[in-house]
Amino acid sequence: MVIATDATARRQGVQPGLPLAQARAMIPDLHVDAATPDRDDDALVHLVEWCLWLSPLVAIDPPDGVWIDTTGCDHLQGGEDAMLGKLAAQLQALGYTHRIALADTPGAASAQARFGRTPVCVVPSGAQRQALADLPIASLRLDTETREALNRLGLRTVGALQVAPRAPLVRRFGTTMITQLDRAFGAVSEPIRPLTPREAVQARETFVEPIGTAEAIATVIATLVPPVCAALLARGEGLRLADLICERVDGTVQAVRVGTAAPVRDIPHLTRLLGERIDSVEPGFGIEAMALIVIRRETLDVSQTVGTLVAPDGARSHGADLSCLIDRLRNRVGPDKVTTLHPHPSHLPERSQALLPVSGHAEENRQARDRPPYPRPVRLFSPPKPIQVINLLPDGAPRLFVWGTTRHRVRAADGPEQVHEEWWRAPSVYGRMREYWTAETESGERFWLFRRGDADVTHPGDRSWFLHGLM
Known part of the structure; x- marks a missing residue:
């Protein structure tokens, strides 16, 4: 008996349930592997355990399916479409041929995944009856004897079974068939029993x-x-x-x-x-x-x-880190919402740090907070603010600058620190550089200024001044 087939065999008429002798008669060079139910069951359990990254409630849907209760999980993946896309991509990377359906009930999801027209399907909330109407009655997970009897009565689809009188069907087939129908539509709850990972603490x-x-x-x-x-x-x-x-x-x-x-x-x-x-x-x-x-x-x-x-x-440690606070915030607002500044391979101030999810390791967080070798402002302006500067010499330190409508007289200045533009990112900035000055005003305020120019002294650029940050 043929248990499972690939797409090539199905295109040539070989379907699960077909006698093996008949399948060989249809395709003489048919490649056949012996079924290994125990190994298949073990692989399915491994797949269910792998799905725990998506939801804490996962269960086996025999013989070859996985139920995942994604209630409250889709927003963590960017929405339902993004969640299904990510799941499909990861299953494909693992080598699994898959069909995915998302519905309000386990029965509707199982029916659409196995008998739906599309490999990935999202059943709108409350639309189980319309979505399942054209599917065969086999999608309700009924036994073979019941399916054959319903086919003889002309009830071949879920929609036909839905409009048929219930009392005669219950007298002839019992309540199991009606219960399966109501479970798929959500009239009767169908709880799934989540799988506990093997060797789990x-x-x-x-x-x-x-x-x-x-x-x-x-x-x-x-x-x-x-x-x-x-x-x-x-x-x-x-x-x-x-x-x-x-x-x-x-x-x-x-x-x-x-x-x-x-x-x-x-x-x-x-x-x-x-x-x-x-x-x-x-x-x-x-x-x-x-x-x-x-x-x-x-x-x-x-x-x-x-x-x-x-x-x-009495037990507090002087070296305790912020791991407790980090964990509480991550569980409250989401792991990707708690970020910190990490060093980034760039010598331009606006690119020298990047916001990344914070780690719970104290050493990594300490390194992320390490200061660069030169003083940097606590606040950067993006983009830098244009200012007017008066200096005694063309390449000299600023003596007075105007920011907006306010004049600031410089008491002391430290610089220049020359920073070249990253020409490998944009060839048009090749040769450009900035000359940074730390300026302290007579009122005690400190500003981070830079003068824009070119490395070639024969073509010094526009020499315009900008305020980039506050020290």
């Missing part, structure tokens, strides 16, 4: 009575964090990404994800990170179990600095 608590208050959830978090940190300590690792899974009494699951900029296993810090996300938990009719699962971890030294924002007063 985790802790789980079940409750005799469901909980739903913020205080109770905080108490459970304080119970889950210590064993997870102890397991990480035994492995010599720290947490980088973790999911707090809340299992509700109605069978649905809600996940809260937190990440850190650097490996962490500090109990007060992790407890506070998770506690700040309690307001995003919707307990519904109650939570009957909670689990803390470490999704990503990295090697961490035995010694770890306790952040001053969470450590007791």
Whole structure:
């Protein structure tokens, strides 16, 4: 029996379910590989675990699908279209042939992914009935006997089954078929059971009575964090990404994800990170179990600095960095929203630094804050402000300058520092340079001025002056 085919075989009429002898009769030189169901199942589990980068709620959709609950995750990837595009590109890079569908319900997404006309489909919210109407009844994940019986009755599409009287169908086929139809349309909820990564560091608590208050959830978090940190300590690792899974009494699951900029296993810090996300938990009719699962971890030294924002007063370290604050801000506003200035390979002041996401490593942040070898202003103007300057000699220091309507008399000036334009970026600036001066006025203010000119003294340029920054 043919289990799966590639595009070339399908174009020549070989479809899954066809007897192998008939397939060989159709294509004598057909290349056949023996099926390995165990290896396929293991590969599918690996793929589901890989999808955890996108959402904390991922599950297997047998026999060859993956369910991903992307609720609240699309904005982190730039929207639904950008999220699907990124997912498709990464799957293609891994060598997977894929079809992707995004819908309000797992049933509708599964139907469109397997039987839809396009490889990537987004079903508008609330439009499951219209989107599934033309799909075959096999898209409802019904057993073979039920599908064949419905085909004999002339009910070959979801739309035909939708308008058919329900009572006779229930008497003949039972409630399973109608339940699958209602699940696809969203009339009946279909919770997915998220997959827990193999060899994951985790802790789980079940409750005799469901909980739903913020205080109770905080108490459970304080119970889950210590064993997870102890397991990480035994492995010599720290947490980088973790999911707090809340299992509700109605069978649905809600996940809260937190990440850190650097490996962490500090109990007060992790407890506070998770506690700040309690307001995003919707307990519904109650939570009957909670689990803390470490999704990503990295090697961490035995010694770890306790952040001053969470450590007791007596235990605060003078060398503590801002890792705690960075993690809190990253989880609150997003990892890409917390940035710092990093050195950039350019000697032009406006290009010498770049805004990049801040790291949780104190050494990297310290290097990012290191000053250049020459004094630089705390504020740069973009673009530089044109000014009028009076100096005694053509190449001499400024003695007085006018910025806007204000005259500034210079008491002392330091310079010039010559900075050449980067001609490899634009050939038109070849030979141009700037002469920077630090000017202190009689009122004690310090300004960073430069004179624009050319390196060739025979063609000195326009020699115009600009105010570039405030010292």
